[in-house]
Amino acid sequence: MNIDWAALGSVFGVSLVATVGLVTLFTLGITGLSKQEAAAAQGGSAVLARTGAYACFALCAAAVAYGIYLIVV
Amino acid sequence: MEHITLLLAIVIVTALVFDFTNGFHDTANAMATTISTGAMKPKAAVAMSAVLNLVGAFLSVEVAKTISSGLVQEDGIQPEVIFAALVGAILWNLLTWLVGLPSSSSHALMGGLIGATIASIGVSGVNGGVVVTKVLIPALAAPLVAGIAAFLAARLTYKLGRNVGEKSSEKGYRAGQIASAGLVSLAHGTNDAQKTMGIITLALVAGGALAPGSNPPVWVIVSAGLAIALGTYLGGWRIIRTMGKGLTDLQPQQGFAAQTSAAxxxxxxxNLGFSLSTTHSCSGAVMGAGLGRKGGVVRWSTATRMFMAWGLTLPAAGLVAAGAEFVARQGDWGIAVVAVFLIGSCAAIWFVSRRQVVDHNNVNEPEEPAAEEPAGVVTTAMAAVTPPPAGAASEEPAVAAVPAQTGPVPESARQAKATV
Structure with a gap:
C-alpha cells in the first residue's frame, strides 16, 4: 500500500490557491464595477476602478480557459 | 458490429443505463448551487449541464483504458462479471437517488466490480491496497480539501465584497456561478462518459467483438455521450434539493465560492494524479461554503446521512453485484433472472419515487418533515428479508441509515426474494 501523500498535498495546495485566488480576483472585479456604477450614478466616472475590474475578469476568464484546456488535453 | 452475442448486448445496454443513472445522479454536483441560489432557472440549468456533458464526452480522446484503475484484475474479465457489477452500481445509484443523497457513481461502480470479482474468482482478484489508496483515502480527503478551500473563499468574498452594490453583486455572482458550474459539467462529461465507453469497450474486447487495445467505435462514444446527457437533463431533482438546500443555505457568494472550489x-x-470523486468534492465544497458565511450552518443530520451513504456505497453495491454474479454465472437463465431483477427493482424504485415527486417545480422548497414510524419499517424489512438473499441484504443498511424513508425496502426485498 503506497499512499501518494505528495500528490494529495499538491492537489490540496493547488486547489486552495486556485480557489482563493480566483474568488478574490472575481470579488475585486465586482467591487470595481460597483464603484464605477456608484460613480456613474453621481455623474462622474471611475476609470481606474473599471479598468481594474476588467483586468480581474480577464484573468478569471483566462483561468476558465486554462481549465477547459486541462479538460480537453 | 458482428459477433455481438445476446449477453454482450445486455452488457452494453446495462452499461448505458448505468451511464444514464450516472448522469442524473451527478447533475447535482454541477448545478445544485446554481439552482438553489437562483442563478439559473432549474430547467435551463440542467439543459446547459446536459449539453456540456455531451460536449465533454466528445472532447477527450483519451478513453479510460481501465474501468477500475487497478482495483480488480481485469485480464480475462468475463462479460457477466461486468454485467453483475453494473447491476450493483445501478441499484445503488437509484436507491441513493430515491432517498436524495449524493453519493459517488464511480465508487458504486468500483464496489460493484469488487463484489462481482470476489464472487467470480475470489478475494485474490481484488487488490486490497488499491481499495485503500484509491477509494477510502480520497473519500476522506475530497470533502476536506474542497470544504476548506470553499470555506476560505466564501469568507474572503464576503469580506472583500462587503461594499458592493446590490445590482453588481447579483449580476456578477450569477455569471461566476454559471461559468464554474459549466466547467464542472464539462469535466464530468469527459470523465464519466469515458468511463462508460471504457466499460463497453472492455466488454466488446472480452466478448471477442473487438481486438484488444482498440479504441472505442464511434457508436460507443455517441451512445455513451447521449446517455449521460439525457440522464443529466432529466435531472436528479431529489439530490439537487439535498445539495442545494438540504445541507446548508447558500447565498450567491457562497454558491460561487463552492462551485469554484469544486471545479x-x-x-x-x-491532472495531478490523485483522483478525487466529483460528488465528494462538491458536497464538501457546499458544506465549506455554508460555514463560510457568518451565522451559516450545516445541517449535520443530513450531512451524517450522506457520509453514511458514502461509507455504504462500496459494500452495498458490492453485495448486490456479488449476488448478481452468483446467479448470473449459472448460465443463460441466471442472466435472465438478474436482468428481470434489475428491471423489477428499477420499476419498484420508480413507483416508490412517485409517491413524493420532486421535480423542477419544487426543487427549491425545503424538504418534507421526516416520515412517520421508522422503527416499523425496519422491522418489516427485517421480516421481509429473512432468510436474506444476497441481493436484498445490502439494501437493508441503506434504510437503517435513513430511517425516514419508507417503502423501498419491503418492495425491493420482496423483489429480490421472488427472483433470487
Whole structure:
C-alpha cells in the first residue's frame, strides 16, 4: 500500500490557491464595477476602478480557459 | 458490429443505463448551487449541464483504458462479471437517488466490480491496497480539501465584497456561478462518459467483438455521450434539493465560492494524479461554503446521512453485484433472472419515487418533515428479508441509515426474494 501523500498535498495546495485566488480576483472585479456604477450614478466616472475590474475578469476568464484546456488535453 | 452475442448486448445496454443513472445522479454536483441560489432557472440549468456533458464526452480522446484503475484484475474479465457489477452500481445509484443523497457513481461502480470479482474468482482478484489508496483515502480527503478551500473563499468574498452594490453583486455572482458550474459539467462529461465507453469497450474486447487495445467505435462514444446527457437533463431533482438546500443555505457568494472550489479540486485532482470523486468534492465544497458565511450552518443530520451513504456505497453495491454474479454465472437463465431483477427493482424504485415527486417545480422548497414510524419499517424489512438473499441484504443498511424513508425496502426485498 503506497499512499501518494505528495500528490494529495499538491492537489490540496493547488486547489486552495486556485480557489482563493480566483474568488478574490472575481470579488475585486465586482467591487470595481460597483464603484464605477456608484460613480456613474453621481455623474462622474471611475476609470481606474473599471479598468481594474476588467483586468480581474480577464484573468478569471483566462483561468476558465486554462481549465477547459486541462479538460480537453 | 458482428459477433455481438445476446449477453454482450445486455452488457452494453446495462452499461448505458448505468451511464444514464450516472448522469442524473451527478447533475447535482454541477448545478445544485446554481439552482438553489437562483442563478439559473432549474430547467435551463440542467439543459446547459446536459449539453456540456455531451460536449465533454466528445472532447477527450483519451478513453479510460481501465474501468477500475487497478482495483480488480481485469485480464480475462468475463462479460457477466461486468454485467453483475453494473447491476450493483445501478441499484445503488437509484436507491441513493430515491432517498436524495449524493453519493459517488464511480465508487458504486468500483464496489460493484469488487463484489462481482470476489464472487467470480475470489478475494485474490481484488487488490486490497488499491481499495485503500484509491477509494477510502480520497473519500476522506475530497470533502476536506474542497470544504476548506470553499470555506476560505466564501469568507474572503464576503469580506472583500462587503461594499458592493446590490445590482453588481447579483449580476456578477450569477455569471461566476454559471461559468464554474459549466466547467464542472464539462469535466464530468469527459470523465464519466469515458468511463462508460471504457466499460463497453472492455466488454466488446472480452466478448471477442473487438481486438484488444482498440479504441472505442464511434457508436460507443455517441451512445455513451447521449446517455449521460439525457440522464443529466432529466435531472436528479431529489439530490439537487439535498445539495442545494438540504445541507446548508447558500447565498450567491457562497454558491460561487463552492462551485469554484469544486471545479478547482476536480481539475487539480485529475491532472495531478490523485483522483478525487466529483460528488465528494462538491458536497464538501457546499458544506465549506455554508460555514463560510457568518451565522451559516450545516445541517449535520443530513450531512451524517450522506457520509453514511458514502461509507455504504462500496459494500452495498458490492453485495448486490456479488449476488448478481452468483446467479448470473449459472448460465443463460441466471442472466435472465438478474436482468428481470434489475428491471423489477428499477420499476419498484420508480413507483416508490412517485409517491413524493420532486421535480423542477419544487426543487427549491425545503424538504418534507421526516416520515412517520421508522422503527416499523425496519422491522418489516427485517421480516421481509429473512432468510436474506444476497441481493436484498445490502439494501437493508441503506434504510437503517435513513430511517425516514419508507417503502423501498419491503418492495425491493420482496423483489429480490421472488427472483433470487
Amino acid at each position: 478547482a479540486v476536480i481539475l487539480a485532482s485529475s
